[in-house]
Amino acid sequence: MDFSDKVALVTGGAQGIGRATAMALARAGADVAVNDLREQPPDVVEEIRRLGRKALYARADVGSLPEVEAMFGEVDRVFGRLDILVNNAGTGAPGKLEEIDLDLWNRVINVDLTGPFLCIQAAAKRMIPRRYGRIVNISSIGAVRGIDIDPPYSAAKSGILGLTKSAARYLGKYNITVNSVSPGPTDTELIKKLPLEMGEKEAKTSALGRIGMPEDVADAIPFFASDYTRHVTG
Numbered sequence: 001m002d003f004s005d006k007v008a009l010v011t012g013g014a015q016g017i018g019r020a021t022a023m024a025l026a027r028a029g030a031d032v033a034v035n036d037l038r039e040q041p042p043d044v045v046e047e048i049r050r051l052g053r054k055a056l057y058a059r060a061d062v063g064s065l066p067e068v069e070a071m072f073g074e075v076d077r078v079f080g081r082l083d084i085l086v087n088n089a090g091t092g093a094p095g096k097l098e099e100i101d102l103d104l105w106n107r108v109i110n111v112d113l114t115g116p117f118l119c120i121q122a123a124a125k126r127m128i129p130r131r132y133g134r135i136v137n138i139s140s141i142g143a144v145r146g147i148d149i150d151p152p153y154s155a156a157k158s159g160i161l162g163l164t165k166s167a168a169r170y171l172g173k174y175n176i177t178v179n180s181v182s183p184g185p186t187d188t189e190l191i192k193k194l195p196l197e198m199g200e201k202e203a204k205t206s207a208l209g210r211i212g213m214p215e216d217v218a219d220a221i222p223f224f225a226s227d228y229t230r231h232v233t234g
Contacts, residue, residue: 001226004029007079008225009072011035011062011119012089014042017138017186020218021086026053028222033058033075035089054079062089062115072122081130084225085123087116087137087160092153105152112156113163120167124176133176134225137164138217141184157182168234177233179224186212 008025012018014036022032022044031054034045041057048055056078060071075082090112093104116137127133142150143157161180168178184206206212223229 001028001222001228003084003222003226006030006083007033007075007081008084008086009033009035009058009075009082009119009123010086010088011115013086014038014044017183017214017217018086018088019044020214021088021221022048024215024218024222025084025086025225026051026055029053030084031055031079033071033079035060035062035071037061061111062087062119063110065118068115068118068122072119072126076126082123082126083133085119085133085135086221086225087119087135089115090138090153090156092150094149096149097151100151108152109156109159112153113159116160117163120163120178124167124171124174127176128171128174131175133171133174134229135167135171135176135178136221136224137178137180138221139164139180139182141182143182165234172233177224177229179229179233181217181220181224183217184212186214186217 003025008030010018010022010032013022013034022034026032026048032048033056034042035058036042037059045055045057058071058074060067062068091108093108120135123133123135137160139160140157142154143161147154164178164180171178
């Protein structure tokens with residue numbers, strides 16, 4: 001796959017699946033804007049530049065409309081276009097159903113579901129006039145089967161699947177595809193929040209009997225961001 005004339009924005013790109021995705025796109029030739037909430041640019045930004053690609057650190061809370069608008073404005077200023085959006089930023093809040101308070105629920109929904117909606121909305125405004133775009137949302141196997149100790153995360157990731165289908169139907173007429181990747185248990189910061197026995201239990205649910213690595217997931221994402229999937233959406 002060749003992304004040498006493409007610009008990508010990867011949210012939550014400082015670590016885990018987001019970082020691996022940003023590097024995979026850059027290795028394939030894309031210029032990449034890396035979003036995260038860290039005060040200082042993460043090391044992945046410099047790694048992308050060492051590959052000879054343009055890179056931007058786009059600090060923003062994806063659940064905040066003003067910050068999302070500012071982030072996309074910065075992408076416009078630096079790159080002048082956007083071809084690919086990967087909605088990867090996410091958080092979770094493992095806990096017992098009866099102990100989760102509304103503030104915690106709202107925080108997870110805001111990042112994991114409202115954030116992708118705001119970013120899709122901003123990306124669409126830029127992609128529609130050019131009649132081209134590739135949007136990839138990161139959901140979770142938990143969206144389908146549920147995660148017993150993380151109801152907010154399961155609900156938000158389920159919402160991502162509905163959002164993906166709706167946006168795909170609306171944006172298809174503009175030659176913009178919207179797809180979702182739903183990873184199983186993966187070695188990221190989220191799974192490290194689980195008690196050891198829960199992590200081991202999650203590994204056993206995989207058909208391969210192991211926790212996946214971020215690169216295992218990231219290697220699938222460029223496929224959906226490429227023109228190989230020009231007739232695959234939703």
